[in-house]
Amino acid sequence: MSQVLYITAHPHDDTMSYSMTVGKAFIDSYKEKNPNDEIVHLDLYKEEIPEIDVDVFSGWGKLRTGQSFDELSSDEKAKVGRLTELCDQFISADKYIFVSPLWNFSFPPVLKAYIDSVAVAGKAFKYTEQGPVGLLTDKKALHIQARGGIYSEGPAAQMEMGHRYLSIIMQFFGVPSFEGIFVEGHAAMPDKADEIKENAIVRAKDFAQTF
DSSP states (O other): OOEEEEEEOOSSOTTTOHHHHHHHHHHHHHHHHOTTSEEEEEETTTSOOOOOOHHHHHHHHHHHTTOOGGGSOHHHHHHHHHHHHHHHHHHHOSEEEEEEEOBTTBOOHHHHHHHHHHOOBTTTEEEETTEEEESOTTOEEEEEEEESSOOSSSTTGGGOOHHHHHHHHHHHHTOSEEEEEEEESTTTOGGGHHHHHHHHHHHHHHHHTTO
16 A cells, blocks of 8 residues: 655646646546555645744754754744654655646745755755765656646747756655656647646546556
8 A cells, every 4th residue: 555645736626727637637546546545635725834934943953952842942843843744744655746837937835835844854865975865765756737838848848947846856855756747738729728638637547547
């Protein structure tokens, strides 16, 4: 049995969002194929994702100098404790499905805050004399992304920084398998929007059978 984190970063649900629609098609198909897997849905717009701020830096600093968790301030405890929960949950999972739109060439800021919460030295990666080494070498990940224009090829390809960032961070973590399912062009070609969405749904369902 695998533990799967279904991580969505969109304020809308599958009735209004292309990425969420395709994400739901994928996860429903995955559940049918893998009924014994544990699937945890993290809706980042509903989760508490602390930003790394002065309280977090202060709390981490105290812990590094030997102070106990109980000695932290109430704000430090709340934020550092929650970040630790998120990181430990991420590390213990076997598979990750990220679902996001392309916003301003990247993704919603809440997803960056989540990545910051799990990018912890000693857990997701470690530093060595030869440089950083990823520790999540037994995981696999997928990114389902909707983007209104065409970014898989052509002049806009170099401007896409959402999937590219996740690809880099998964590589940094040592994750050996990272794939993408893209719903693109529906805003640029509104007359083909339904066809684009349906084709992406078919691809998502098919990919779920082997993920």
